[in-house]
């Protein structure tokens with residue numbers, strides 16, 4: 029809106045807080061915002077102008093969101109960044125989860141610090157084409173709690189967008205905190221007009237998580253951010269049968285490890301069974317999971333990623349699951365989703381080899 033967003037409690041016929049007559053017109057008489065509007069500086073916010081200049085060298089901006097915490101949003105953001113960088117894209121990963129920054133650990137960058145140059149704050153680099161920025165790099169002690177109110181968090185988000193020198197990027201992936209809070213509004217407002225491609229929403233399959241995803245989808249619709257799609261993470265627990273332990277429960281409730289006996293038996297009777305992948309549902313998806321929710325809300329479903337202990341380990345170690353032969357169930361699932369994203373959005377055009 030040309031004259032700024034009208035506050036909800038403004039008088040009728042409000043001229044808008046950015047208007048030259050803000051706080052001074054007849055309609056402003058008795059308005060609770062009159063004083064602020066009359067004295068606040070007018071014109072475009074200089075920070076937004078600076079952000080637009082920074083973002084001019086970033087071709088695509090992707091937000092990664094989730095309704096709930098702990099559903100795997102940062103894991104997905106990290107692996108998406110690794111996957112795009114492995115395809116030779118120039119990638120930036122910005123962690124705006126200010127109270128729980130897990131991106132430095134998931135990218136293997138714990139203990140690193142941000143450096144400043146005359147161009148701005150320099151991201152921390154995993155590879156020359158994968159730069160990372162997070163408040164985690166600024167904390168003197170990783171156990172330090174960040175207890176900040178909204179305005180301070182918003183100030184840092186603005187600063188990240190304004191002061192980080194990314195250089196030319198094909199992708200800036202923004203890992204947001206869970207929910208639809210101050211930080212989300214702040215990111216969207218700061219990036220407004222800079223061409224955000226859209227949001228990827230990560231969820232787990234059970235209703236408790238999907239209820240919040242519906243809110244997230246509605247938030248995106250309200251603020252005009254396209255939903256690129258929804259990823260259902262931890263859909264089921266899948267891993268090679270040889271990674272399982274087999275236990276026998278006694279009548280007294282005690283467990284005895286019989287793994288060796290089971291393997292010996294399998295080896296003798298049906299050795300091909302040792303190559304099986306065993307899966308079981310951990311979270312209830314009888315409500316139709318993310319697929320049904322996507323159909324109902326008219327947003328794309330991107331795919332399912334199983335709960336894979338090896339993916340958890342890759343995240344703990346700060347490594348790419350694609351460079352790791354152990355992630356036999358999660359890496360192909362993530363790859364399928366990422367390739368689909370690249371293809372449906374025409375992003376392969378960015379590469380000269382069209383990979």
Ligand SMILES: Nc1ncnc2c1ncn2[C@@H]1O[C@H](COP(=O)(O)OP(=O)(O)OP(=O)(O)O)[C@@H](O)[C@H]1O
Nearest residue numbers: 097098099100101102103262334335336339340343
């Ligand atoms: N598919 C998966 N298989 C195994 N472990 C996973 C999977 N996805 C995520 N995890 C693990 O679950 C934990 C939570 O994941 P993560 O931190 O990515 O969630 P989040 O949604 O970003 O949480 P928050 O928003 O609270 O930061 C991490 O230990 C992560 O490694």
